[in-house]
Amino acid sequence: MRNNPVSTSLPRELYIELINDHIERYGDGIGSHTLDLTSYHEAGHILLAHILGCKPGPTKIWSESRHVWCGYTWYKSQGELHTINSPEKYIIEIMISCAGWVAEGVLGNFIDEGSSIDEKIRVTELSCSLAKYNEWNPEVIVFLCTYSVSNLLTQYRSECLKLAENIRIRKKVRRQEINFLFDKIPVDLSKKQASFLIKKIKEGA
DSSP: OOOOOOOTTHHHHHHHHHHHHHHHHOOOOOOOHHHHHHHHHHHHHHHHHTTTTOOOOOOOEEEEEEEEEEEEEOOOOOOTTOOOOOOHHEEEEEEEEHHHHHHHHHOOOOOOOOOOOHHHHHHHHHHHHHHHTTOHHHHHHHHHHHHHHHHHHHTTTHHHHHHHHHHHHHHHEEEEHHHHHHTSSSOOOOOHHHHHHHHHHHHHH
16 A cells, blocks of 8 residues: 655655655666565555455556556455454554555565555554553564564465566456465464464563
8 A cells, every 4th residue: 555646746856856765765667666666565465464354455556657656455444543342453454554564575675664654654553552452562562563464474475476466567456366366375364363463462561
């Protein structure tokens, strides 16, 4: 769910500076670095939503400008921040939300602390809300969730790369295609995964 549009209403000098900074960090678009990263990012969301039983798809990516690619993946959400009613559902939402930027590192060997700000804010809000009501440490929650997501992405890296390539070429993917590509990956490990992480979070809280 990458979304980094650059506003053309900015002063020309600042706009050029932002574009040059974006090219330096992501590539110029022609070399497909931005496109690759967006494909990896969405593939990460899809894998975690699939494993956690949240029925991902459809997914689409598009070009906002020559240098900026964006993406969106639909999945069955556990609810909004103030409507989630169990620790397990919080964990599921946190894992799916952080899967995009973690996938950029696992699949593309790319780490940028400035990327995916909107998703990082959501993960922070979710982890702080979960921690508040259970007297847990929010930093422990985020660390264990991202660590677990990284392990899952590494375990199914080849399948994710195939999916990312599909997204990169066709710019979209349907749920049926996701199910076909991930047919050998377990579905709905949400209870097992969430229960394990909650146990670890309590130990580290």
